[in-house]
Amino acid sequence: MKLLKLFLVVFLQIYAKATPSVLIVGSGPAGIAAATRLLEHNHKNIRVLEAENRIGGRINSVFFGQAFVDLGAESCHGQKGNVVYDMVKNLGVLKHVDGPRSVYHSSRKEIVFGDELLRIIDGIYGPDGQRDEDEGKSVGHYCLDKYNASIYDKYRNDAEKFEIAKASVDLFHHIVLSYEGAFSWFEPSAKSDYRDCEGDLSLNWNGLGYKTVLEVMMKKFPNPSEQLPFDETVLLNKEVVKVFWNDSSSHNAVTVYCSDHSSYTADHVIFTPSIGVLKERHETMFTPQLSEAKKDAIKHIGFGAVMKIAMFFKHRWWESERNFTGFHFVWSEGDKSRAFKEFPEGPLKDGHSWLTEFFCVVPVDRNPNVLVGWLTGSMVPEIELMTNETLIDGLEFVLNKFLGHKYNITGPDSIIRTYWHTNPHFRGSYSYQTVEARKDKITAEMELAKPVLNLEGRPILQFAGEASHPYFYSTVHGAIETGFREADRIINSYK
Ligand SMILES: Cc1cc2nc3c(=O)[nH]c(=O)nc-3n(C[C@H](O)[C@H](O)[C@H](O)COP(=O)(O)OP(=O)(O)OC[C@H]3O[C@@H](n4cnc5c(N)ncnc54)[C@H](O)[C@@H]3O)c2cc1C
Known part of the structure; x- marks a missing residue:
């Protein structure tokens, strides 16, 4: 035994x-x-x-x-070294997807030099963290210094363009936040260990999903x-x-x-x-x-949140051209301050409505009646708590404000949206390296x-x-x- x-x-x-x-x-x-x-x-x-x-x-x-x-x-x-x-x-x-190249202004016009502005932004802020910068500076300070110098250089003799370029700094901020996942661009470090894989950085799943x-x-x-x-x-x-x-x-x-x-x-x-x-x-x-x-x-380790809202429109009001890449939005200072008076629902911070966090809309592969809106910034946690009804009304308001002169806008018939910050199993979207x-x-x-x-x-x-x-x-x-x-x-x- x-x-x-x-x-x-x-x-x-x-x-x-x-x-x-x-x-x-x-x-x-x-x-x-x-x-x-x-x-x-x-x-x-x-x-x-x-x-x-x-x-x-x-x-x-x-x-x-x-x-x-x-x-x-x-x-x-990316491709090389990407598992x-x-x-x-x-x-x-996988299929290459271009980001939005057209930029619209809250005064209901397309910014004709929008692509040029986006190229300035791309040139200053590539997602890779190897920046010609000393330690200790935030990505926000780095981008602001470079951006202000660039637009002064380029547009100082054209008052109208200079004004629009200055207002576009908010768009720059939102774009950076969509990469960093932070609530403010003064939180992530300008220099970081992040590495891009070589090759195409923007390959999507052609309607099949990342799943x-x-x-x-x-x-x-x-x-x-x-x-x-x-x-x-x-x-x-x-x-x-x-x-x-x-x-x-x-x-x-x-x-x-x-x-x-x-x-x-x-x-x-x-x-x-x-x-x-x-x-x-x-x-x-x-x-x-x-x-x-x-x-x-x-x-x-830094952690904030971004928000996406997928919008389904029974009636597709935007062009069906194959090269439609979406829209970016730039608010003038005046329109930014007035937004809360014109659409008083939803959260407000430092005198600005949540609507001003909504900075771009992109199409979706093989989905002709769906657009996805992106919101970034410090109001995302509060926006996540809003009802679908208020969100839908707000999105329609913004789309009309920027694009109403060109398209016959109808509001989304239904939406699905994210709760990455609210959900206790995530509490945010993706991490970044802080200056600290x-x-x-x-x-x-x-x-x-x-x-x-x-x-x-x-x-x-x-x-x-x-x-x-x-x-x-x-x-x-x-x-x-x-x-x-x-x-x-x-x-x-x-x-
Ligand atoms: C809006 C958004 C857009 C993004 N875009 C891109 C992109 O385009 N390309 C890219 O490469 N990356 C992107 N990312 C980042 C990418 O999704 C993440 O880096 C990746 O999914 C992280 O995987 P993970 O396994 O580390 O964590 P997670 O995907 O968060 O998985 C962790 C799991 O743990 C579970 N969990 C949490 N708490 C508990 C618990 N107490 N008990 C049991 N289970 C628990 C969660 O439910 C979850 O399923 C994006 C993320 C978001 C939110």
């Missing part, structure tokens, strides 16, 4: 060593990447716990109108019969509220508790929720608490990525997700690389 017991213990130890259990918190691109990598390496003892009732996280492709609309990530940024591009390049699913890359990872696309066993692996509506870790254990070192009172124990946990979730919850989530260095990293974070010795992203090890040096609590990527943070390809990184960390520790 004793011998049998001993045999059983040894067998269980060998079995546990060979098939470690892994919990992945979150089924966004990082979580799905980690799960697929583990499954492909025959690590079958895994579970993904997802708080929402769907997988995908900040990839959220919703069928609306005649095709999928991306309420979260929509573009594959997303590499996974799908032979499937014919395609998740399907490719799960082997559901292009051949569904090869699908990895995800249905059994992912548990939806499982909001993790507590993570208990014990670094003196070699097995079952981590137990997580969910808001539905269920609990799960595993040898390893890969935690992927956004930096917004970590900022809000890390103190109540982890026992013992995370290290001071990790807490500082969580504090210093760049003072730290090692970058906050790299600090976040460090795993908690047990006394044997094996990882037990690991962090993946876009904000933990040293230079592709804020992107899907960055998030996926971090998921692979943490899965490989586990795989390699059992070799």
